Amino acid sequence: MSATTETLEKLGLPLKTAPWDPRFPNSNQTKYCYQSYLDFHRCERIKGEGHSVCQYFKDVFQDMCPNEWVEKWDGQRAAGTFPGKI
Structure with a gap:
């Protein structure tokens, strides 16, 4: 068990990751x-x-994506230049 895992457990925070x-x-x-x-x-x-239903997807992308990518995509969405179809 890593030090981070132990720290989270001591704080009573659940340790979870995106499911397969x-x-x-x-x-x-x-x-x-x-x-x-x-x-x-x-x-x-x-x-x-x-909406609470959407929280699952947010948890997954926050777990799986590098922060730099998310920041870039958020900026692109704000500027109207995001390449994905939302």
Whole structure:
């Protein structure tokens, strides 16, 4: 068990990670990251911002995606230049 895991347990915070998704069986999880980002924003567009159902996708992309990518994509969405279909 790592020091980080022990620290989280002492603070009473749950340690969780994105679950395995059979659509992305390879070790390269880039597509899983990107798809979860898209799914989160699509879900919020359909269900409304802050809807609890969308939290699953947010948790997954925050776990799987590098922060730099998310920041870049958020900037692109704000500028209207995001290449994905949301």
